[in-house]
Amino acid sequence: MTRATTPARPPGRPRSGVNAIVFAATLKTVHELGYARATVDRIAAGAGIAKTTIYRRWPTKGALIVDCLLDAFGPLPPESTGRAEIMASAIRWIAAKIGEPGVGDAFAGVFSDAVSDPALREVLATRLQDPYRLALQDALGEPENRILLFIDTIVGTLLHRMGMTGEPMVDDDVDALTEMLLSYFADGTGSR
Amino acid sequence: MTRATTPARPPGRPRSGVNAIVFAATLKTVHELGYARATVDRIAAGAGIAKTTIYRRWPTKGALIVDCLLDAFGPLPPESTGRAEIMASAIRWIAAKIGEPGVGDAFAGVFSDAVSDPALREVLATRLQDPYRLALQDALGEPENRILLFIDTIVGTLLHRMGMTGEPMVDDDVDALTEMLLSYFADGTGSR
Numbered sequence: 001m002t003r004a005t006t007p008a009r010p011p012g013r014p015r016s017g018v019n020a021i022v023f024a025a026t027l028k029t030v031h032e033l034g035y036a037r038a039t040v041d042r043i044a045a046g047a048g049i050a051k052t053t054i055y056r057r058w059p060t061k062g063a064l065i066v067d068c069l070l071d072a073f074g075p076l077p078p079e080s081t082g083r084a085e086i087m088a089s090a091i092r093w094i095a096a097k098i099g100e101p102g103v104g105d106a107f108a109g110v111f112s113d114a115v116s117d118p119a120l121r122e123v124l125a126t127r128l129q130d131p132y133r134l135a136l137q138d139a140l141g142e143p144e145n146r147i148l149l150f151i152d153t154i155v156g157t158l159l160h161r162m163g164m165t166g167e168p169m170v171d172d173d174v175d176a177l178t179e180m181l182l183s184y185f186a187d188g189t190g191s192r
Numbered sequence: 193m194t195r196a197t198t199p200a201r202p203p204g205r206p207r208s209g210v211n212a213i214v215f216a217a218t219l220k221t222v223h224e225l226g227y228a229r230a231t232v233d234r235i236a237a238g239a240g241i242a243k244t245t246i247y248r249r250w251p252t253k254g255a256l257i258v259d260c261l262l263d264a265f266g267p268l269p270p271e272s273t274g275r276a277e278i279m280a281s282a283i284r285w286i287a288a289k290i291g292e293p294g295v296g297d298a299f300a301g302v303f304s305d306a307v308s309d310p311a312l313r314e315v316l317a318t319r320l321q322d323p324y325r326l327a328l329q330d331a332l333g334e335p336e337n338r339i340l341l342f343i344d345t346i347v348g349t350l351l352h353r354m355g356m357t358g359e360p361m362v363d364d365d366v367d368a369l370t371e372m373l374l375s376y377f378a379d380g381t382g383s384r
Binding site: 121124149151155169 | 222223225226227228296297300301303304305306307308309310313316317321337338340341343344345347348349350351352353354355356357358361364365368369371372373375376
């Protein structure tokens with residue numbers, strides 16, 4: 001009975017029911033109150049779980065948000081054939097995830113906190129960004145600095161649009177962003 | 193004597209000494225404590241000015257941060273000749289400003305708050321973004337949607353890098369971002 005009430009999870013990511021309940025409450029609270037007002041207290045209340053249980057798993061709000069985002073994103077979409085298709089599907093996938101309720105807010109909020117919090121930056125870079133960075137370096141055969149610019153451009157542009165309009169980027173603009181990135185990265189590093 | 197102790201201001205932007213003192217204290221407090229912990233109370237204490245004086249001029253922290261950013265950015269750099277030069281100088285100018293102490297932190301913080309604050313988004317879009325958007329539309333002869341994507345890409349990418357590394361983007365990556373944007377926007381809309 002308990003399992004039937006937990007939210008649907010991405011395939012292949014088994015975890016305990018507590019995590020699923022806490023992550024759902026985190027996104028809901030951030031979506032409703034905004035990142036700054038979504039305190040661990042309020043998330044715990046929303047989840048119906050003791051605050052101490054949350055702090056035992058995630059020592060800080062930043063650590064909770066990063067794990068929640070990692071869960072929301074899940075693995076990269078199945079690999080496509082060809083550089084252009086791999087890049088285009090990664091961009092569409094990130095745009096769709098950032099458009100899910102609470103995800104864009106949580107992402108923008110944790111980045112803003114990270115500007116002045118070195119420990120949080122370390123968690124963001126190693127836990128959240130590195131797995132995707134390494135997968136993209138491997139799939140595209142590009143060096144780290146080019147993939148970091150690729151990720152900065154996609155995620156940064158999408159989050160800036162969300163901060164300015166409160167809405168995810170519309171498909172026409174995601175297509176334009178894709179065209180811009182593809183034409184820059186299409187040739188690979190061989191040409192530079 | 194008082195004027196000699198106020199910070200240097202960009203040329204052509206006269207204002208009262210109080211604004212100059214409050215803006216300097218705002219950037220310093222945000223730089224030292226981070227956006228979230230830089231409350232109006234702490235900014236007032238840093239400026240040595242009564243909190244009521246600040247609230248009389250800026251009803252919210254968001255309004256203060258937007259005016260502080262507007263002051264830090266000042267007018268667009270003097271117009272260059274040719275589309276590529278106008279775009280390249282705008283990108284370098286934004287990158288340099290975002291790298292100034294406190295400016296990147298304040299910018300990232302106010303965007304994050306804006307995701308869940310419609311009134312703040314309105315202030316950001318109309319007071320901060322619109323003057324630059326209109327100047328760029330005019331200088332480049334591009335429609336609004338293309339200039340908005342141009343601004344999202346520059347500012348978003350630079351702020352994302354700052355959130356991930358805590359440092360402004362290095363020149364080589366600013367050059368790569370410039371190359372990417374120039375090759376996409378070089379032809380103008382006539383070709384699409």
